[in-house]
Amino acid sequence: MTTLVIAEHNNQTLNPATLHAVGAASRLGEVHLLVAGDNAAEVVNQARQVEGVTKVLSTDASYYAGGLAEELAPLVVSLAADYRYIAATATAAGKNLMPRIAALLDCSQISDLTEIVNENTFIRPIYAGNAFVTVSSDEPKLVLTFRATAFDAVAAQGGNADVVDIAPAAEQGLSRLVRRELVQSDRPELTQARVVVAGGRALGGAEQFDAVLTPLADALGAAIGASRAAVDAEYAPNDYQVGQTGKVVAPELYIAVGISGAIQHIAGMQDSKVIVAINKDPDAPIFNVADYGLVGDLFEIVPQLTTALKN
Known part of the structure; x- marks a missing residue:
């Protein structure tokens, strides 16, 4: 079975959290990585080197620059037919994007996974982490988010994935990024x-x-x-x-x-x-x-x- 992992990035650098998602998805079978951005050729180059990734889907459009869920979701849905699993890391970006994808696909989302039991069964925390529940689903398609701290990251280098250019989805125009204020620090993330x-x-x-x-x-x-x-x-x-x-x-x-x-x-x-x-x-x-x-x-x-x- 094949998993499509949505890469998180800033159009220049692949977010290390994505490496954890690839590590988790590798347990489910073949992994493809989607890089949607604006002038994000460097991210595509980094993505193709990620260990465990066999194919990188690359698309470029100005409206993908901000990683807006409203723009990315239709693109992912257009690709979903070829995949059993659509996945991302359970970061703020992943938590914003993946429910929209699940709704458009009319399929279940299983969030914040900490363990993969088998292809249909997963473990996730509930009650603020005070208990863990085992969730099983035999639906033909599932949307998943992985807790980064629960899965080891794959190596950022060592892979040699094929890069396939795909057409961007039509611009939705439902939202726009006004500005992004980031805390600048020399400390580790x-x-x-x-x-x-x-x-x-x-x-x-x-x-x-x-x-x-x-x-x-x-x-x-x-x-x-x-x-x-x-x-x-x-x-x-x-x-x-x-x-x-x-x-x-x-x-x-x-x-x-x-x-x-x-x-x-x-x-x-x-x-x-x-x-x-x-x-x-x-x-x-x-x-x-x-x-x-x-x-x-x-x-x-x-x-x-x-x-x-x-x-």
């Missing part, structure tokens, strides 16, 4: 980082958030994350949010600073290899998932930890 330092509302403000966490993150070469409460209080930008309504991460080391451990947050980081929690409340729920816990004043503990790491 949050979902790809080996180490994440995350802060919560207990930091007390944006200045303290930056003053306490930035030196620690610098010492560890880490990405910086935040709880929803910290983001809502404007301590950190929305792009930092880790949790059920933010980003799902699974780094080798996750340090939670002043985060109480609400279910919403834990759903986004509980798969981390090692979790360290720093909180003055010994009964904070975060300690239930932490491998190591430090009970005390974060404004004393974190600077001491930072100093020790630098020395």
Whole structure:
């Protein structure tokens, strides 16, 4: 069976999350990768080298530049007849696009998969990750999204896929991209980082958030994350949010600073290899998932930890 994976990119670089989707889709059989963009020849070149991809479908039009779901969905539907599975990573872009495709195809979508049992059976989290459900479907066509942290990424190089140029679908004109505001950072991308330092509302403000966490993150070469409460209080930008309504991460080391451990947050980081929690409340729920816990004043503990790491 063949899976069509929709590549996520910025017209210059293939998003590493797509490599996880290809890794997951490879378990279901042959994998084709769709690259729809505007002057995205470099992305096509990167896509053809991805390990496990046998064919790259390439199409180019100005209205694909922003990756708008309203424009991409009809294109994917026009290609769907040749595929049992239509798949993407469960990123913000994937969550926006794939339900529209499933609706147009009038088929089921199985979202946020963490395990593939067989060609018809999958496992996904429910209740904010507190339980997992096994879902089985024998429908002739399925739309799938894969949780990136649950599947290993394939190698970005080593493949030699055929590239097939396809005609773009007609422009829909239902939406337009006005502007995109991205947080610029020299740090690793949050979902790809080996180490994440995350802060919560207990930091007390944006200045303290930056003053306490930035030196620690610098010492560890880490990405910086935040709880929803910290983001809502404007301590950190929305792009930092880790949790059920933010980003799902699974780094080798996750340090939670002043985060109480609400279910919403834990759903986004509980798969981390090692979790360290720093909180003055010994009964904070975060300690239930932490491998190591430090009970005390974060404004004393974190600077001491930072100093020790630098020395």
